[in-house]
Amino acid sequence: MNNKRAAGRLVNTPGRQLFAVEQGSGPPVVFLHGIPTYSYLWRDLLPVVALNHRAVALDLSGFGRSEKHSSWDYSVAAQADAVRSSLRQLDIERAAFVAHDLGALVAAELLAREPELCTHLVLLNTSLRPAAWRGGLSPLSILRLPMLGELALALSRRWMLKRAMSFYVDRLDRLTDDVMAHYWWPFEHGFQGTLLNLARQRFAAPDDFERWRGALQQFTAPALIVWGAGDPTFTPAEMRDIAHLLPEARVQPITYANHFLPEDKPHAAGRLINAFLAGFD
Numbered sequence: 001m002n003n004k005r006a007a008g009r010l011v012n013t014p015g016r017q018l019f020a021v022e023q024g025s026g027p028p029v030v031f032l033h034g035i036p037t038y039s040y041l042w043r044d045l046l047p048v049v050a051l052n053h054r055a056v057a058l059d060l061s062g063f064g065r066s067e068k069h070s071s072w073d074y075s076v077a078a079q080a081d082a083v084r085s086s087l088r089q090l091d092i093e094r095a096a097f098v099a100h101d102l103g104a105l106v107a108a109e110l111l112a113r114e115p116e117l118c119t120h121l122v123l124l125n126t127s128l129r130p131a132a133w134r135g136g137l138s139p140l141s142i143l144r145l146p147m148l149g150e151l152a153l154a155l156s157r158r159w160m161l162k163r164a165m166s167f168y169v170d171r172l173d174r175l176t177d178d179v180m181a182h183y184w185w186p187f188e189h190g191f192q193g194t195l196l197n198l199a200r201q202r203f204a205a206p207d208d209f210e211r212w213r214g215a216l217q218q219f220t221a222p223a224l225i226v227w228g229a230g231d232p233t234f235t236p237a238e239m240r241d242i243a244h245l246l247p248e249a250r251v252q253p254i255t256y257a258n259h260f261l262p263e264d265k266p267h268a269a270g271r272l273i274n275a276f277l278a279g280f281d
Contacts, residue, residue, distance in 0.1 A: 008039070008065070011058075013085035016072065019065035020090065021057045024050025027119070028092045029277070031057040032083070034101020034126070036161075036195065037260070038064025040182050041100070045262045048270025053096075053277065058086060060103065062194035064186055070193025075203045076102070080109040087117075096120035096277060100262070101234075104128075105204060108212035111219060121223040121246075122273055125231045125259050127238040128216065128245065130209045143199035153192040158184040168259035170230055175263075216245040223249035224276045226269055228257035250276060 008021035021039045023046055031042045039057035049055045059066040061082045062074050072078070083106060087095065096119050099107035104126035111118055127133065142152050162180045166172055223246045227239040236253060243251045252272055257264040 010065075010067070011086045011089045013082050013089065016061050016069075016082060017067040018061060018082055018086045019059040020086065021046065022090075023047060023055050024053055026053045027277070028054045028056060028095040029120075029273075030083075030087070030092065030095045030097050031055065032097065032099040032103025032106050033057070033060065033063070034103050035198065036063075036186075036191070037101075037183065038066075038186060040064065041260065041262050042266075044266035045270040045273075048267055049098075049273055049277075052274055056090060056092070056095075058083060060106065062197070063191065065189075068190035068194055070190075070197060072197070073201075074194060074197050075201070076105045076109050076208065079106045080113070084110065084114075084117075094119050096122065098122040098124070098273060099126070100124040101126050101259075102203075105212065108215055109208070112211050112215035115215065115219060115221075118219070118221060120221055120277055121219060121249075122276065123223070123225050123242060124261050124269075125228050125234045125238075126242075127234050128209060128213050128242055129238070130204070130206050132234060132238060133204075141199075143196055150196070153195065156187065156192075158187075161187070165260065167232065169263050170228075170256055170258045171264045213245055216242070219246065222276070222279070224273070225249050225251045226261065226272055227251075227253045228259055228261035228264060229253045229255050230257060231259040233259060 008019055010017040011020050029049055033039060033041045038059040042057045046055045046057055060079050062068045094117055097107045104123050158180055161184055162175055165175060169175060225239060225243055229236055243249060254265050261269055
Protein backbone atom coordinates (compact mmCIF):
# COMPACT_ATOMS: atom_id res chain seq x y z
CA MET A 1 0.00 0.00 0.00
CA ASN A 2 1.22 3.46 -0.87
CA ASN A 3 0.17 5.54 2.13
CA LYS A 4 1.27 8.71 0.34
CA ARG A 5 -1.89 8.64 -1.71
CA ALA A 6 -3.71 10.24 1.23
CA ALA A 7 -3.12 13.96 0.68
CA GLY A 8 -2.14 15.85 3.78
CA ARG A 9 0.71 17.43 5.67
CA LEU A 10 2.46 17.44 9.01
CA VAL A 11 1.63 20.38 11.25
CA ASN A 12 4.31 21.44 13.71
CA THR A 13 3.24 21.80 17.32
CA PRO A 14 5.46 22.24 20.39
CA GLY A 15 7.30 18.95 20.87
CA ARG A 16 5.43 16.86 18.30
CA GLN A 17 3.87 16.90 14.83
CA LEU A 18 0.28 16.10 13.88
CA PHE A 19 -0.82 15.03 10.42
CA ALA A 20 -3.73 16.90 8.85
CA VAL A 21 -5.90 16.07 5.84
CA GLU A 22 -7.76 19.05 4.43
CA GLN A 23 -10.46 19.45 1.78
CA GLY A 24 -12.81 22.23 0.69
CA SER A 25 -13.18 25.82 1.78
CA GLY A 26 -15.49 27.85 3.96
CA PRO A 27 -16.26 27.64 7.68
CA PRO A 28 -13.85 25.16 9.28
CA VAL A 29 -14.95 21.74 10.50
CA VAL A 30 -12.41 19.71 12.49
CA PHE A 31 -12.68 15.91 12.60
CA LEU A 32 -11.24 13.94 15.54
CA HIS A 33 -11.05 10.13 15.34
CA GLY A 34 -10.79 7.48 18.05
CA ILE A 35 -8.96 4.22 18.82
CA PRO A 36 -7.37 2.59 16.80
CA THR A 37 -8.15 4.61 13.68
CA TYR A 38 -6.86 7.86 12.21
CA SER A 39 -7.97 10.43 9.64
CA TYR A 40 -8.46 7.62 7.10
CA LEU A 41 -11.70 6.78 8.93
CA TRP A 42 -13.25 9.97 7.49
CA ARG A 43 -12.09 9.41 3.88
CA ASP A 44 -15.62 9.03 2.40
CA LEU A 45 -17.37 11.40 4.79
CA LEU A 46 -14.91 14.26 4.47
CA PRO A 47 -15.66 15.07 0.78
CA VAL A 48 -19.37 15.39 1.56
CA VAL A 49 -18.80 17.97 4.29
CA ALA A 50 -16.10 19.65 2.17
CA LEU A 51 -18.75 20.59 -0.41
CA ASN A 52 -19.66 23.51 1.83
CA HIS A 53 -16.90 23.75 4.43
CA ARG A 54 -13.19 23.63 5.08
CA ALA A 55 -12.98 20.05 6.37
CA VAL A 56 -9.85 19.22 8.39
CA ALA A 57 -9.21 15.72 9.74
CA LEU A 58 -6.37 15.41 12.24
CA ASP A 59 -4.42 12.33 13.25
CA LEU A 60 -4.21 12.49 17.02
CA SER A 61 -0.74 12.45 18.53
CA GLY A 62 0.75 8.95 18.22
CA PHE A 63 -1.92 7.84 15.71
CA GLY A 64 -1.93 7.43 11.95
CA ARG A 65 0.77 9.48 10.26
CA SER A 66 1.33 11.81 13.22
CA GLU A 67 4.65 11.71 15.04
CA LYS A 68 4.99 8.89 17.59
CA HIS A 69 7.12 8.09 20.61
CA SER A 70 6.34 5.28 23.05
CA SER A 71 7.30 7.40 26.09
CA TRP A 72 5.10 10.38 25.26
CA ASP A 73 2.05 11.44 27.19
CA TYR A 74 -1.02 10.38 25.21
CA SER A 75 -3.57 11.43 27.80
CA VAL A 76 -6.67 13.29 26.68
CA ALA A 77 -5.20 16.49 28.09
CA ALA A 78 -1.99 16.06 26.07
CA GLN A 79 -4.00 15.27 22.94
CA ALA A 80 -6.04 18.44 23.45
CA ASP A 81 -2.81 20.45 23.81
CA ALA A 82 -1.56 19.12 20.46
CA VAL A 83 -4.90 19.68 18.69
CA ARG A 84 -5.14 23.22 20.00
CA SER A 85 -1.61 24.01 18.83
CA SER A 86 -2.38 22.49 15.42
CA LEU A 87 -5.44 24.68 15.02
CA ARG A 88 -3.31 27.75 15.63
CA GLN A 89 -0.83 26.60 12.99
CA LEU A 90 -3.73 26.01 10.58
CA ASP A 91 -5.09 29.53 11.25
CA ILE A 92 -8.32 28.15 12.69
CA GLU A 93 -9.64 30.44 15.42
CA ARG A 94 -13.04 28.77 15.84
CA ALA A 95 -14.47 25.63 14.30
CA ALA A 96 -17.21 23.04 14.30
CA PHE A 97 -15.99 19.77 15.81
CA VAL A 98 -17.00 16.30 14.63
CA ALA A 99 -15.65 13.78 17.12
CA HIS A 100 -15.80 10.00 17.49
CA ASP A 101 -14.78 7.65 20.32
CA LEU A 102 -11.59 8.97 22.02
CA GLY A 103 -11.74 12.06 19.80
CA ALA A 104 -14.97 13.05 21.55
CA LEU A 105 -13.14 13.15 24.88
CA VAL A 106 -10.52 15.40 23.30
CA ALA A 107 -13.29 17.67 22.01
CA ALA A 108 -14.85 17.73 25.49
CA GLU A 109 -11.50 18.72 27.00
CA LEU A 110 -11.23 21.58 24.52
CA LEU A 111 -14.78 22.64 25.39
CA ALA A 112 -13.96 22.63 29.09
CA ARG A 113 -10.96 24.89 28.46
CA GLU A 114 -12.30 27.19 25.73
CA PRO A 115 -16.02 26.82 25.05
CA GLU A 116 -15.84 29.73 22.61
CA LEU A 117 -13.53 27.67 20.38
CA CYS A 118 -16.40 25.45 19.24
CA THR A 119 -19.09 26.85 16.93
CA HIS A 120 -20.96 23.53 16.53
CA LEU A 121 -20.51 20.10 18.11
CA VAL A 122 -21.19 16.74 16.46
CA LEU A 123 -20.60 13.62 18.55
CA LEU A 124 -20.49 10.07 17.23
CA ASN A 125 -20.36 6.81 19.20
CA THR A 126 -18.48 7.49 22.44
CA SER A 127 -19.11 7.74 26.18
CA LEU A 128 -18.76 10.40 28.84
CA ARG A 129 -18.91 7.77 31.60
CA PRO A 130 -15.59 6.31 32.81
CA ALA A 131 -17.03 2.82 33.35
CA ALA A 132 -17.70 2.50 29.62
CA TRP A 133 -13.96 2.80 28.93
CA ARG A 134 -13.00 -0.08 31.22
CA GLY A 135 -13.13 -3.80 30.44
CA GLY A 136 -15.90 -5.17 28.26
CA LEU A 137 -14.97 -5.73 24.63
CA SER A 138 -12.10 -3.23 24.77
CA PRO A 139 -9.12 -4.51 22.74
CA LEU A 140 -6.88 -2.59 25.14
CA SER A 141 -7.64 -5.02 27.99
CA ILE A 142 -4.99 -7.61 27.16
CA LEU A 143 -2.43 -4.89 26.45
CA ARG A 144 -2.55 -3.86 30.08
CA LEU A 145 -0.89 -7.13 31.10
CA PRO A 146 2.93 -7.05 31.35
CA MET A 147 4.67 -9.20 28.73
CA LEU A 148 1.36 -10.46 27.33
CA GLY A 149 0.63 -7.05 25.85
CA GLU A 150 3.98 -6.92 24.07
CA LEU A 151 3.57 -10.51 22.89
CA ALA A 152 0.07 -9.84 21.57
CA LEU A 153 1.28 -6.90 19.53
CA ALA A 154 4.34 -8.78 18.27
CA LEU A 155 2.13 -11.61 17.02
CA SER A 156 -0.59 -9.35 15.62
CA ARG A 157 -1.30 -9.45 11.91
CA ARG A 158 -3.49 -7.51 9.53
CA TRP A 159 -6.12 -10.24 9.39
CA MET A 160 -6.40 -10.04 13.20
CA LEU A 161 -7.12 -6.33 13.00
CA LYS A 162 -9.81 -7.03 10.42
CA ARG A 163 -11.29 -9.67 12.71
CA ALA A 164 -11.33 -7.22 15.62
CA MET A 165 -12.88 -4.44 13.56
CA SER A 166 -15.55 -6.76 12.18
CA PHE A 167 -17.31 -6.68 15.56
CA TYR A 168 -17.70 -2.92 15.15
CA VAL A 169 -18.58 -2.62 11.44
CA ASP A 170 -21.88 -3.77 9.92
CA ARG A 171 -20.76 -3.27 6.31
CA LEU A 172 -18.10 -5.97 6.27
CA ASP A 173 -17.76 -5.56 2.51
CA ARG A 174 -16.16 -2.20 3.27
CA LEU A 175 -13.19 -3.90 4.95
CA THR A 176 -11.43 -4.77 1.70
CA ASP A 177 -7.76 -5.72 1.49
CA ASP A 178 -6.90 -2.18 0.41
CA VAL A 179 -8.87 -0.60 3.26
CA MET A 180 -7.29 -2.92 5.82
CA ALA A 181 -3.84 -2.15 4.39
CA HIS A 182 -4.48 1.50 5.26
CA TYR A 183 -5.73 0.71 8.75
CA TRP A 184 -2.78 -1.62 9.31
CA TRP A 185 -0.15 0.89 8.13
CA PRO A 186 0.26 2.66 11.52
CA PHE A 187 0.86 -0.69 13.21
CA GLU A 188 3.97 -1.06 11.05
CA HIS A 189 5.09 2.47 11.87
CA GLY A 190 5.21 2.77 15.65
CA PHE A 191 1.54 2.63 16.65
CA GLN A 192 2.10 -0.37 18.96
CA GLY A 193 3.88 1.92 21.43
CA THR A 194 0.91 4.29 21.43
CA LEU A 195 -1.49 1.45 22.17
CA LEU A 196 0.62 0.12 25.05
CA ASN A 197 0.87 3.63 26.43
CA LEU A 198 -2.91 4.16 26.24
CA ALA A 199 -3.57 0.79 27.85
CA ARG A 200 -1.14 1.22 30.74
CA GLN A 201 -1.18 4.91 31.53
CA ARG A 202 -4.42 6.46 32.68
CA PHE A 203 -5.52 8.71 29.83
CA ALA A 204 -8.24 10.29 31.96
CA ALA A 205 -9.27 10.46 35.62
CA PRO A 206 -12.84 10.28 36.99
CA ASP A 207 -12.64 14.00 37.75
CA ASP A 208 -11.90 14.62 34.06
CA PHE A 209 -15.13 12.94 33.06
CA GLU A 210 -17.05 15.07 35.55
CA ARG A 211 -15.45 18.20 34.13
CA TRP A 212 -16.27 17.13 30.57
CA ARG A 213 -19.86 16.35 31.49
CA GLY A 214 -20.12 19.80 33.03
CA ALA A 215 -18.69 21.36 29.87
CA LEU A 216 -21.36 19.67 27.76
CA GLN A 217 -24.11 20.74 30.15
CA GLN A 218 -22.97 24.35 29.81
CA PHE A 219 -22.54 24.18 26.04
CA THR A 220 -25.02 26.51 24.36
CA ALA A 221 -23.99 26.32 20.69
CA PRO A 222 -25.75 23.95 18.25
CA ALA A 223 -25.10 20.25 18.84
CA LEU A 224 -25.85 17.03 16.95
CA ILE A 225 -25.54 13.43 18.14
CA VAL A 226 -25.22 10.84 15.35
CA TRP A 227 -25.07 7.23 16.50
CA GLY A 228 -24.47 3.84 14.99
CA ALA A 229 -27.27 1.97 16.74
CA GLY A 230 -25.57 -1.44 16.55
CA ASP A 231 -22.51 -0.51 18.63
CA PRO A 232 -21.90 -3.34 21.17
CA THR A 233 -19.70 -1.15 23.42
CA PHE A 234 -21.06 2.38 23.21
CA THR A 235 -24.69 1.37 23.08
CA PRO A 236 -27.73 3.63 22.64
CA ALA A 237 -27.69 3.98 26.44
CA GLU A 238 -24.53 6.06 26.04
CA MET A 239 -26.27 8.09 23.34
CA ARG A 240 -29.15 8.83 25.70
CA ASP A 241 -26.73 9.81 28.47
CA ILE A 242 -25.02 12.34 26.19
CA ALA A 243 -28.39 13.58 24.96
CA HIS A 244 -29.30 14.23 28.60
CA LEU A 245 -26.17 16.37 28.93
CA LEU A 246 -27.05 18.22 25.70
CA PRO A 247 -30.86 18.57 25.97
CA GLU A 248 -31.07 20.94 23.00
CA ALA A 249 -29.06 18.64 20.72
CA ARG A 250 -30.54 16.95 17.70
CA VAL A 251 -30.27 13.17 18.14
CA GLN A 252 -30.08 10.85 15.14
CA PRO A 253 -29.53 7.11 15.70
CA ILE A 254 -28.73 5.26 12.47
CA THR A 255 -29.84 1.67 12.00
CA TYR A 256 -27.63 -0.87 10.22
CA ALA A 257 -24.61 1.01 11.50
CA ASN A 258 -22.10 0.05 14.17
CA HIS A 259 -19.38 1.73 16.21
CA PHE A 260 -17.39 2.80 13.13
CA LEU A 261 -20.29 4.77 11.70
CA PRO A 262 -18.09 6.56 9.11
CA GLU A 263 -17.37 3.12 7.63
CA ASP A 264 -20.95 1.90 7.61
CA LYS A 265 -22.80 5.07 6.56
CA PRO A 266 -20.27 7.71 5.48
CA HIS A 267 -22.47 9.50 2.95
CA ALA A 268 -25.61 9.46 5.09
CA ALA A 269 -23.64 10.78 8.07
CA GLY A 270 -21.97 13.40 5.89
CA ARG A 271 -25.30 14.64 4.59
CA LEU A 272 -26.70 14.81 8.13
CA ILE A 273 -23.71 16.86 9.29
CA ASN A 274 -23.94 19.16 6.27
CA ALA A 275 -27.65 19.76 6.80
CA PHE A 276 -27.08 20.40 10.49
CA LEU A 277 -24.31 22.91 9.83
CA ALA A 278 -26.28 24.61 7.05
CA GLY A 279 -29.10 25.25 9.49
CA PHE A 280 -26.85 27.52 11.55
CA ASP A 281 -24.31 28.96 9.05
